[in-house]
Amino acid sequence: MAKNLVIVESPAKAKTLTGFLGSDYQVKSSYGHIRDLPERKLGVDVKKHFEPTYQVSPDKEQVVKELKTAAKGKHVWLASDSDREGEAIAWHVAHVLELDPKKTKRIVFHEITKSAVTEAIAHPRTIDMKLVDAQQARRILDRLVGYELSPVLWKKVRRGLSAGRVQSVAVRLIVEREREIKEFKPESSFKISAIFETGKHQLAAELSEKITNLASSRKFLEHAAKADFTVANIEQKPGKRSPGAPFTTSTLQQEAARRLGYSVRQTMTIAQKLYEHGHITYMRTDSTILSGLAINAAKEYITKEYGAKYSQVRQYQTKSRNAQEAHEAIRPTQIGRLESGADSGQKRLYELIWRRTVASQMAAADIEKTEVKIDISGRNEQFLATGEVLVFDGFLKVYGGGKDDMILPPLESGHRLRLKSADALETYSRPPARYGEASLVKKLEELGIGRPSTYAPTIGTIQDRGYIEKKDLEGEVRQLKEIILSGSKITEQTQEVTIGADRAKLVPTPLADIVTDFLVKYFGEILNYDFTAKAENELDDIADGKLAWQKMLEDFYKGFHPLVEKGEEADRAEAAQTRHLGKDPKTGKPVYARYGRYGPVLQLGEADPADKDDKDIPKPKFAPMPEGAELETVTLEQALPMFALPREVGQSTDEQPIIADIGRFGPYVKVGKEFFSIKELDPFTITESEARQVIKDKQEAAAKRVVADWGKIQILRGPYGPYVTDGTKNARIPKEQDPEKLNESAAKELLAKAPASKRGNFRRRRGAKKS
């Protein structure tokens, strides 16, 4: 039996290590953190120097049990990752295994190679308590921020909301970007392009400056029709393009989004699979470092396949702000394998990683750039023609994105050119781009906020909470003016162009606006973009032994907690950004726009009368916001008609009143308790006969849905095909059976055989770990 137990964080790593270490060593995984603060309470005693209460995480009970059994009578080596979190994991493991942290062997390696592992085993150290303390400070700080801020939001805005050091800043970035876009005033100008002729060749050029308006553009073209054009000067500049560093989590997410269209979640799930099968190194990393082994393998491969001049050994410095560099860059485990993965998704991501890794060890591409300036007689501007020729492809051979060559015809300075045609096309200056998932990750990384393991989950959280939506943007159609000069004839026309259409962009909801404004006002320090960076500096001091973790938290809390108390006193109406729009001329009651429990809402009358006990004061009336209107800008004139709903349209065929209104899911009419959505029709103007038609259509559709009806048991046609139902349980009807011919007893049999309804199971998974 093995005498030693090595504990790492990931099971895949355990498997690899087993291969390196031989039969004296058993290797097991902790599956990440095993202990944490309790989920349902603060778990930090603020009055006792922030003493934390740790407990084995509910989902790790089994893991801990197994580790305890495995450790019996063995020599334990703690081999968790060599970063702050890894050190803490080692400490927690030592604690649950009742090992002395001062004596237990702690080993680390930055790459998983046999030599690195052997080297590590030869030089064990003990747990670095300073680093553990830095982790504790980080953990407790995040707990304090998250668990003190969120309840303020529950009280002031809406239950179930959340705030935190990372997520609230992510939301703020998106909110502020959206505001910049809204405030942006596009400016129109004209881009002049021309085609010249020289001998048999043609030369495309652009005017070096844009022209601000249509009249001047027209004047310019009129002048150009008669002007002389001469080559003023030709400049040749050699240029280089260098390969990018090997992938980190964040750059992999960006490139996979850009080139393959994957979401950050997709990228991580696929990468995880590749990792588990040993095709790539660990996918959650902030390091661009390649192991010596990998560099050599790449060099060998490149030299053999492309020749020595394509090889260039490079090691990249990790640029990321708070990089911990516990792992290597993301790379193939075997450079020689050009294809890996079980499906096309995995294959495509593997290929991207392979190309990026190999390219990173290749020579730069050489480019020859040519710039030709062309004088215009009688004008100061010049035309500019640029050519670009790839002289040596270098790394572009494997990691494309190379542009096509633009070859210029042979030219000489002083050369006369003939203008063939010219064109002035209106362009608009563009607002800053919205964030997508990957560009948000990039920004967060730049700010040093969040870690490779949290980028994808953070984006999930801010969407789950209803702060952010991922949307395809339709853009708007613009008429662009264009003037064309051909020969000596000038014509004007317009071009219809869609501007601002975009896929999968992150857009804030009104809730995000409300919450961000509130948090920025009351907790500006936490919402500041450099809050994390400052905290990280202090964490570094703790890790260096220059600062006690309790001292850091004390200083922080001294400033933070009073803000929480102030926030508690904030006015709900203020948090909901209540706006008084004016008075309803009919009733004289005030009209408000505010953020309600279900989103923006209009309100007629006081919700909170001064004398609450006076039962004679009528309740306020509520109405949804008019289509397209926003909380900050909606006017009284837009608001008033909304209170005309609900409206009695007329009577149904059986003489019951038909009511029209707008609900959470859009406009509808209802008769008694039955609802009918009216997507195309306007509830303000819908007529009795239109409403009757809608009702009749839906009733007919519903009748078609029922294939058979035996009272309680029915056969229905659903969106996924025919099924049997008894009201609570559903059963699919197999394809080979004709639902029309099924009799009642056969239907009952199908129901009995169908698996029990799983409804609700999924939802419980997240919250109810206790029961």
Next chain:
DNA sequence: CAGTGAGCGAGCTTCCGCTTGACTT
């Protein structure tokens, strides 16, 4: 699918970072 927004005041929600499953919303 579902069409709300005060209410009696129960019992509940929430953070970030480290890991991988189970599972169909």
